[in-house]
Amino acid sequence: MRAIHRLARAKFGRFLQVAERGVPRAVKRAARLRSACQRWGRQRSCSPRMINPTPRLRFAPSPTGPLHLGGARTAMYNWAAARALGGTFLLRIEDTDRARSTDASLQIILTGLRWLGMDWDEGPEQGGAFGPYSQMQRLHLYRAAADELLQKGHAYLCYCTPEEIEAGRKVMEAAKAGFIGYNGRCRNLTAHERAAFEQRGLKPNLRFRMPAARVLKVHDLVRGEVEVNTKELDDFVMLRPDGVPLYNFACVVDDIGMKITHVVRGEEHFLNGIKQRLLFEALGSECPLYAHIPLILNKDGKKLSKRDADTNMLEYRDKGYLPDAVFNYIALLGWGFSGERDLFTRQEMVEVFKLEHIGKSGAKFDEEKLRWMCGEYLRRFSAADCLQNSKPWLTNAVPQAAFTTHPAWLANIIACYQERVAILSEFAPKIGWLFVDLPVLDEAAQQNLGKDQAAKQWLLRYADLLANSNLPPSFPADRTAADVAVSLPTKKAAAVASCAFATPQQIEQECRAFTEQLGVKFGDFVHPVRAALSGTDKGPGLFDIVFLLGKDACIKRLRAAAS
RNA sequence: GUCCCGGUCGUCCAGUCCGGUCUAGGACCCCAGAUUUUCAUUCUGGUAACACGGGUUCGAAUCCCGUCCGGGAUACCA
Incomplete structure (x- = not known):
C-alpha cells in the first residue's frame, strides 16, 4: 500500500515538474518523435512462435476477375512481409470455381502484380519446389x-x-x-x-x-x-x-x-x-x-466492389498513373510508414514493414491523394525519362517522327509541364498547341487579347523584333543544337546556357527592353503575347514558350492573332 | 437474427498496448499570404478530430462498462 502511494507521488511529482517547466512545443515534438522511433522496433503484442524457420507467404488470388485494389494491397502486404522477413513469396492460383475462373483473368492479375513491382519466387508459369501452383492441378x-x-x-x-x-x-x-x-x-x-x-x-x-x-x-x-x-x-x-x-x-x-x-x-x-x-x-x-x-472501403464506406469505378489495377496503369505512386498510395491504406512521412520506396517499406503494424479499421480510397502522390513521383523523373514514360499517351498529340528527330525538343516540352500535371495522360491535351499550325484561342486567351486596344499593334511590332532575332528554328526544322544546350523550364537562378541561339533569358531581356521602348507595362504586354502564341492563359513561362515555338512559328502566330 | 471487428481533422496515417512530454502530430483537400509574366511548382501560415454516456485515477484520446454508429461473416464463391 505504502509502495503504491510512493509510486503515485513520484508520478504526480513528475507531472508537476513538467507543468512548471512549460515545455516548449518543439521539445515536446522532438520527444514524441523520439519515442515513436523507439516504439518502432517493438511489436504491438507478443506473437506466437513461428512454425517454420523459413517464412513463406503466398498471395492466392482466384482468377475470376481483374486484380482490384484490395487484392493488390493484400498481395503487397504479403510480399512486403515476405521480403521483410527474408522469406519466400509465392503465388497460388485458387481456380476451383470452375464456372468463373478464366485464364484471361489470371493474366490480368499477373500483369497487375508485375506492374506494381511485385515479384514472386514461386508460382504458376515459373514453378518452384512446392508446385503445382494451380489448385486444379492438385x-x-x-x-x-x-x-x-x-x-x-x-x-x-x-x-x-x-x-x-x-x-x-x-x-x-x-x-x-x-x-x-x-x-x-x-x-x-x-x-x-x-x-x-x-x-x-x-x-x-x-x-x-x-x-x-x-x-x-x-x-x-x-x-x-x-x-x-x-x-x-x-x-x-x-x-x-x-x-x-x-x-x-x-x-x-x-x-x-x-x-x-x-x-x-x-x-x-x-x-x-x-x-x-x-x-x-x-x-x-x-x-x-x-x-x-481490414477492407478497403468506397466513398460510401462500403466494401469496395466491382461496381465501384476503377477497382481494376490496370485501369490505373491505362489512365497514366505511375506504378510507384499507386504502390505507395495503396500501402498507406491501412498501414503507415511513420506518422510523419507519406512517401517511400518499396525498399524503404520492406525495411520497416511489420504485419503487426497494420491497422484494424477500414480505409476509404481517396483518389485525390493518389493523384497528388502521382504528381510527386512524376516530378522526380528526368525530362527524358518522363518523355519515355508518357510516350504511349502522346501519340495523338505528337507526330510520330518527332520522337526520333526531336527527342531533346520533346524532352524540353515535357519538362515544362512536369510540374503542371500529375498523371502521364495529362500531357497530351496540354501540349497540343505546339504542334498545330495556329492555336485555337480559348476564352481566357481571347479576353487577354482584347483587353487592350493597342495589343494587336504590340504583337506586330514584337513579331518584327523576333524576325530580326536569333531564335531557334521552329519544328519540324532541326533545332537540336538549341534544345541540347538549353534545359527547360528556365529557373530564375539558373545560369545562362551557352547556346548558338537566343536562350529564354536572352529572349526575356530583349523583351523587357522592347516593352520599355514601347512604353508598355511588361505585365500588360505578356498576356496577349502568351494568348497569341499558345492559345491559352496558362502554361510555362512566356520565354520558354517563345524558345520552344521557334522563330517562324512565333512570327506566324503573332501576326495571325493581330489580324 | 447471431457472431466477430472497428470508431482520432471531410480523407489517409501517427499517438492507445505501457495513462502525464497531447495546448492531439504529419499528409491530401480547402483557405490565405510570399515568389512570379499566367498556371503550376516551391515556401509560410490557417481552418479542422479523440462518436456519445458513465466509471477507475491526482490525471484518460489512451484502462473498464454501456449506448450509438459503421463494417465483415453467416454458400456445393473465394
Missing part, C-alpha cells in the same frame, strides 16, 4: 487428405441436395435460431442409410465434422486475441461430388503442402481462418500465423 492431394479425414472421422459424406439444405436453413430462420447453417442431417448416417442414398444415385459432398461448442482462443497478428465458439460454425463442405475442393479445404491442404508460415488476407476470411485452424488440427499440422486485414 486434385489428387485434396483427395488424399479427404480420405484421411474421412477415415479419422473428421469428415463425413453428405447426401443432402441443395434444395434440402435450403429448406433446412429456412426452418432455422423460422425458428429464429441464433445461428443459421447446415443442420447436420447426414452427420451420423449408418452404412445402410448411405447405401440407400447411393442407390438413389445421389453423389455425396464431403463435409467437415465441426466440433460442438468448443471455444477457440486464437491469435491474429492484426486483431490480437479473439475467442470464437465453434457453435457459430457449421459442417462446411470440403469436397464436391466431382472431387473439386472448396476454398477452406483446398487452402489448408495447400498451405500445409507449400509450408506457408504467414497468411495475410482480407478480414472477410476471419471465420474461414477459424475453420482452417480446425482443419490443420484434424490433419495433424500446425497452422500458420494469420493476419486478417
Whole structure:
C-alpha cells in the first residue's frame, strides 16, 4: 500500500515538474518523435512462435476477375512481409470455381502484380519446389487428405441436395435460431442409410465434422486475441461430388503442402481462418500465423466492389498513373510508414514493414491523394525519362517522327509541364498547341487579347523584333543544337546556357527592353503575347514558350492573332 | 437474427498496448499570404478530430462498462 502511494507521488511529482517547466512545443515534438522511433522496433503484442524457420507467404488470388485494389494491397502486404522477413513469396492460383475462373483473368492479375513491382519466387508459369501452383492441378492431394479425414472421422459424406439444405436453413430462420447453417442431417448416417442414398444415385459432398461448442482462443497478428465458439460454425463442405475442393479445404491442404508460415488476407476470411485452424488440427499440422486485414472501403464506406469505378489495377496503369505512386498510395491504406512521412520506396517499406503494424479499421480510397502522390513521383523523373514514360499517351498529340528527330525538343516540352500535371495522360491535351499550325484561342486567351486596344499593334511590332532575332528554328526544322544546350523550364537562378541561339533569358531581356521602348507595362504586354502564341492563359513561362515555338512559328502566330 | 471487428481533422496515417512530454502530430483537400509574366511548382501560415454516456485515477484520446454508429461473416464463391 505504502509502495503504491510512493509510486503515485513520484508520478504526480513528475507531472508537476513538467507543468512548471512549460515545455516548449518543439521539445515536446522532438520527444514524441523520439519515442515513436523507439516504439518502432517493438511489436504491438507478443506473437506466437513461428512454425517454420523459413517464412513463406503466398498471395492466392482466384482468377475470376481483374486484380482490384484490395487484392493488390493484400498481395503487397504479403510480399512486403515476405521480403521483410527474408522469406519466400509465392503465388497460388485458387481456380476451383470452375464456372468463373478464366485464364484471361489470371493474366490480368499477373500483369497487375508485375506492374506494381511485385515479384514472386514461386508460382504458376515459373514453378518452384512446392508446385503445382494451380489448385486444379492438385486434385489428387485434396483427395488424399479427404480420405484421411474421412477415415479419422473428421469428415463425413453428405447426401443432402441443395434444395434440402435450403429448406433446412429456412426452418432455422423460422425458428429464429441464433445461428443459421447446415443442420447436420447426414452427420451420423449408418452404412445402410448411405447405401440407400447411393442407390438413389445421389453423389455425396464431403463435409467437415465441426466440433460442438468448443471455444477457440486464437491469435491474429492484426486483431490480437479473439475467442470464437465453434457453435457459430457449421459442417462446411470440403469436397464436391466431382472431387473439386472448396476454398477452406483446398487452402489448408495447400498451405500445409507449400509450408506457408504467414497468411495475410482480407478480414472477410476471419471465420474461414477459424475453420482452417480446425482443419490443420484434424490433419495433424500446425497452422500458420494469420493476419486478417481490414477492407478497403468506397466513398460510401462500403466494401469496395466491382461496381465501384476503377477497382481494376490496370485501369490505373491505362489512365497514366505511375506504378510507384499507386504502390505507395495503396500501402498507406491501412498501414503507415511513420506518422510523419507519406512517401517511400518499396525498399524503404520492406525495411520497416511489420504485419503487426497494420491497422484494424477500414480505409476509404481517396483518389485525390493518389493523384497528388502521382504528381510527386512524376516530378522526380528526368525530362527524358518522363518523355519515355508518357510516350504511349502522346501519340495523338505528337507526330510520330518527332520522337526520333526531336527527342531533346520533346524532352524540353515535357519538362515544362512536369510540374503542371500529375498523371502521364495529362500531357497530351496540354501540349497540343505546339504542334498545330495556329492555336485555337480559348476564352481566357481571347479576353487577354482584347483587353487592350493597342495589343494587336504590340504583337506586330514584337513579331518584327523576333524576325530580326536569333531564335531557334521552329519544328519540324532541326533545332537540336538549341534544345541540347538549353534545359527547360528556365529557373530564375539558373545560369545562362551557352547556346548558338537566343536562350529564354536572352529572349526575356530583349523583351523587357522592347516593352520599355514601347512604353508598355511588361505585365500588360505578356498576356496577349502568351494568348497569341499558345492559345491559352496558362502554361510555362512566356520565354520558354517563345524558345520552344521557334522563330517562324512565333512570327506566324503573332501576326495571325493581330489580324 | 447471431457472431466477430472497428470508431482520432471531410480523407489517409501517427499517438492507445505501457495513462502525464497531447495546448492531439504529419499528409491530401480547402483557405490565405510570399515568389512570379499566367498556371503550376516551391515556401509560410490557417481552418479542422479523440462518436456519445458513465466509471477507475491526482490525471484518460489512451484502462473498464454501456449506448450509438459503421463494417465483415453467416454458400456445393473465394
